[in-house]
Amino acid sequence: MRKKFKINEIFYSIQGEGANVGMPAIFVRFSGCNQTCAFCDTDHQPFFEYSEQRIREDVENLQKENNCKNIIWTGGEPTLQLEDNMLFYFVNKGYRNYIETNGTGVVPKLMDYITYSPKEGSIVVLKRVDEVRIPISAGMNLPEIENLPKAKNYFISPIDVSDKNIKYCLELIKRNSRWKLSAQMHKLLNIK
Ligand code: SF4
Numbered sequence: 001m002r003k004k005f006k007i008n009e010i011f012y013s014i015q016g017e018g019a020n021v022g023m024p025a026i027f028v029r030f031s032g033c034n035q036t037c038a039f040c041d042t043d044h045q046p047f048f049e050y051s052e053q054r055i056r057e058d059v060e061n062l063q064k065e066n067n068c069k070n071i072i073w074t075g076g077e078p079t080l081q082l083e084d085n086m087l088f089y090f091v092n093k094g095y096r097n098y099i100e101t102n103g104t105g106v107v108p109k110l111m112d113y114i115t116y117s118p119k120e121g122s123i124v125v126l127k128r129v130d131e132v133r134i135p136i137s138a139g140m141n142l143p144e145i146e147n148l149p150k151a152k153n154y155f156i157s158p159i160d161v162s163d164k165n166i167k168y169c170l171e172l173i174k175r176n177s178r179w180k181l182s183a184q185m186h187k188l189l190n191i192k
Helices: 052-066 084-092 163-175
Strands: 004-014 024-030 048-051 070-074 096-101 113-116 131-136 153-158 179-181
Touching: 004 052, 024 052, 048 052, 052 084, 084 096, 131 163, 153 163, 163 179
Parallel strands: 024 070, 070 096, 096 113, 113 131, 131 153, 153 179
Antiparallel strands: 004 024, 004 048
């Protein structure tokens, strides 16, 4: 029987966070996650069962409508379902592949860019990533950079933009200037 994927949604938008903020992308959101973060703001549980062919068709249609060859594989946790087989097709068609992962699963080798968002207490299998992005709300601890996978960029992402939390995040950055602030632009601009 051919493999089915649990897909929450596939849509075109703009990357709202991190080093690629403002980049147009086709988002493929897988359903389901192996973590239960209290601050999770994604309704990733509902899903449709898609074949690989259906995923290809939806992405290709959005590519034609929007002239965009960037794909962000996200979730939930995309590594629970995503494999190199899927990426092979898109790489051959000239797409660039980005992933947003909690770091607990194996990232397909063909991935162009890895954003790792660590969650407290999870076991991390990644050694090297492109960016680390940590959701923070006032009072939460920030891990030591030395204990994280090597990355080009380390971002603090405020979970809420209350004065108290922004002040807290800025204080963390004062303690170590390798951290940068990454506001969720899509929420501020009310973009999906
Ligand atoms: S790892 Fe991400 S998707 Fe999973 S529960 Fe935590 S915030 Fe939500």
